[in-house]
Amino acid sequence: SSVLTQPPSVSVAPGKTARITCGGNNIGRKSVHWYQQRPGQAPVLVIYYDSARPSGIPERFSGSNSGNTATLTISRVEAGDEADYYCQVWDSSSDHYVFGTGTKVTVI
Amino acid sequence: QVQLVESGGGVVQPGRSLRLSCAASGFTFSRYGMHWVRQAPGKGLEWVAVILDVGSYKYYADSVKGRFTISRDNSKKTLNLQMNSLRAEDTAVYYCARISEGSGSYLDYWGQGTLVIVSS
Numbered sequence: 751s752s753v754l755t756q757p758p759s760v761s762v763a764p765g766k767t768a769r770i771t772c773g774g775n776n777i778g779r780k781s782v783h784w785y786q787q788r789p790g791q792a793p794v795l796v797i798y799y800d801s802a803r804p805s806g807i808p809e810r811f812s813g814s815n816s817g818n819t820a821t822l823t824i825s826r827v828e829a830g831d832e833a834d835y836y837c838q839v840w841d842s843s844s845d846h847y848v849f850g851t852g853t854k855v856t857v858i
Numbered sequence: 859q860v861q862l863v864e865s866g867g868g869v870v871q872p873g874r875s876l877r878l879s880c881a882a883s884g885f886t887f888s889r890y891g892m893h894w895v896r897q898a899p900g901k902g903l904e905w906v907a908v909i910l911d912v913g914s915y916k917y918y919a920d921s922v923k924g925r926f927t928i929s930r931d932n933s934k935k936t937l938n939l940q941m942n943s944l945r946a947e948d949t950a951v952y953y954c955a956r957i958s959e960g961s962g963s964y965l966d967y968w969g970q971g972t973l974v975i976v977s978s
Contacts, residue, residue: 781961781963781964783963783964783965785903785965787903791970792953792968792969792970792971793895793903793953793965793968794968795964795965795966795967798958798964798966799964804966834902836902836903838903838964838965839963840961840962840963840964844917845908845917846905846917846919847893847905847908847965848905849895849902849903849904849905850902851902852902852903
């Protein structure tokens, strides 16, 4: 099944832009979804179908997906964005759901 | 609003069994597939199993296949996970989550999780 690789950590200053990558073989052919998990809390969906935002998610969160890399972009980063972020795809060949390795975003 | 509340976690010895439950409210439970996802202490998310709306289709991660069984009771709006032959590596917070509408390719609502510790 799919293997999704994320950088372990990303550091960003408040007000700047954070970019979190999710690498996988031909991931551009799949729909990629992103979850935010704050410390001690359950994951929350922040992006689905590569770039769509659920109701209540700020416009500062955006996504893209092409080739072998999907990217979650957080613009104008705030202290409250400090969390772990996971990408996820559905592997239709096995009917398995696959999560990326996760990226810890630190606001410095 | 959608609410998912897990229960049944606790400390269990290796080789023993445990049954988790997830009570759903705020949506028509019988119309949605449901997942279990786990997270070992300090580790990332690991998908465990999914059951579709009528319960006829179930899929499992390789790490739990043959040991765990996902089931649902639509009349009680409850999702279950029967965990047998537990191992230390099954220690994790277990989350239930709702499958998305449409393609069903993502998880749109999550519970707060229940902790399972497998230890002698």
